[in-house]
Amino acid sequence: MDIKLKPLVALIISNMALCAVAHAESNENQFKVVLKNAFIERNFDNDNIKDPGSWxxxxSGFYQSKYIPTVLSIADKPIELGVDASLQYALRLSDDRHIDDTILPFDKNTQSQERHFLKYGGTFKVKYDTTELKVGELFLDLPITAVDTSRQLISSYWGGQLKSKLTDNLQLELGRITQVSPRYEEGFHEFSVTSKGVKHYSDGLNYLDFKYNVSPNLKAEYYYGDLEDLYDKHYLGFEYSWKNEHLKSKTQLKYFRSEDSGAAKAGEIDNHNIGLLETVFAGNHTLGLGYQQLFGDTAYPLPDGFLPELYFINWNATGFFKKDEKSVHLIYGYNFKDYAPGLNAAVKYVYGTDFKDALGRDNHESETNVMLAYDMQNPKLKGLSFRWLYINYDVEHGNSFQENRVFTTYTMKF
Structure with missing residues (x-):
């Protein structure tokens, strides 16, 4: 497993993930240690609400073994075995605010933030030719099961995953995920959805995902996920890339369909979500314009645990996924490589409207993000990076706030 910090502009376009989990094949064992200092604080405009946050x-340590051929083979190709492992630990440096900030574990009985935070997991993997099976802890970048890296320790999932390259242009992934370890909880837990104050559990998520390269410039993806006893989700996406001597562009069209199976524990679910994002790259500049619209009889469903839907066109610190909500966003980013190599900056603005609050009043909301990222260029300090994210969220009927996130990360590879 490879964990790296993305450039800032790509960071915003991919919905503000502050570091990413990726899997890379290697002929060598890989071990990585990540030191991450995280200061996150939210200040509500309403003085009656306590301000959450922590420092x-x-x-974290991540181990990825190389594949070792066994004596077993099929058609003269060996079956290969390997193991992966992770160990994540965090220590709270700030005083206990006695409020759940969804960053560190929180004990509701004592109303206290935990001082220590520990996550760990292991994965057994088998490979044959272009097919790979993994069982255990998984880091999945898919609808429903995205990996949340925007706080302190990262989320993961428990189950089985099968990936196969069927042709040069078609890849199949399918799996069964039985448990989740959210970003602010220790251990693995059943999936659940809370409806009208009642928590409803699922025995697991069954999913399949097809990725197909229609042409060198056009990619397509279809995903189906069945969160047992809760709801089903379909996703269909297209990505078209184009470039010439001076410009590059990327067009993304995304459609989501969520519905209950007719006997869902959490009640009726009926929602559509369609989004379009156009991104243009010109030299050091990046400009993006997006539109997202939700429609249907209910709001867009999300599992408990603050699991993000990073496939969305508009996913921010606040999710623009209310019933019937329409939202537009504008992104501008600049790479200062000609003046200060390693420095990136970006601004994103999102405006959502045509939805109602809990009292049935017409409502609208907006969010502005300002982001800075710097990766040290000195070879002696390679792996050291800094990230700052400022969030200003404003809603007509609700709780507006401002938030700062500051991350200092040092990555060592062995």
């Missing part, structure tokens, strides 16, 4: 220091 913490994390240290």
């Amino acid at each position: 913490s220091q994390g240290i």
Whole structure:
């Protein structure tokens, strides 16, 4: 497993993930240690609401073994075995605010933030030719099961995953995920959805995902997920890339369909979500314009645990996924490589309207993000990076707030 910090502009376009989990094949064992200092604080405009936040220091280790051929073979190709493992730990440095900030574990009985935060997992993997099976802890970048890296320790899932390259242009992934470890909880837990104050559990998520390269410039993806006893989700996406001597562009069209199976524990679910994002790259500049619209009889469903839907066109610190909500966003980013190599900056603005609050009043909301990222260029300091995210959220009927997130990360590879 490879964990790296993305450039800032790509960071915003991919819905503000502050670091990413990716899997890369290697002929060597890989071990990585990540030191992450995270300061996150939210200030509500309403003085009657306590301001959540914390300052913490994390240290995480990720091991990915190379594949070892066995004596077993099919058609003269060996079956290969390997193991992966992770250990994540964080220590709260700030005083206990006695409020759940969804960053560190929180004990509701004592109303206290935990001082220590520990996650760990292991994965057994088998490979044959272009097919790979993994069982255990999984880091999945898919609808429903995205990996949340925007706080301190990262989320993961428990189950089985099968990936196969069927042709040069077609890849199949399918799996069964039985548990989730959210970003602010230790251990693995059943999936659940809370409806009208009642928590409803699922035995697991069954999914399949097809990725197809229609042409060198056009990619398509179809996903189906069945969160047992809760709801089903379909996703269909297209991505078209184009470039010439001076410009590059990327067009993304995304459609989501969520519905209950007719006997869902959490009640009726009926929602559509369609989004379009156009991104243009010109030299050091990046400009993006997006539109997202939800329609149907209910709001867009999300599992408990603040699991993000990073496939969305508009996913921010606040999710623009209310019933019937329409939202537009504008992104501008600049790479300062000609003046200060390693420095990136970006601004994103999102405006959502045509939805109602809990009292049935017409409502609208907006969010502005300002982001800075710097990766040290000195070879002696390679792996050291800094990230700052400022969020200003404003809603007509609701709780407006401002938030700062500051991350200092040092990555060492062995």
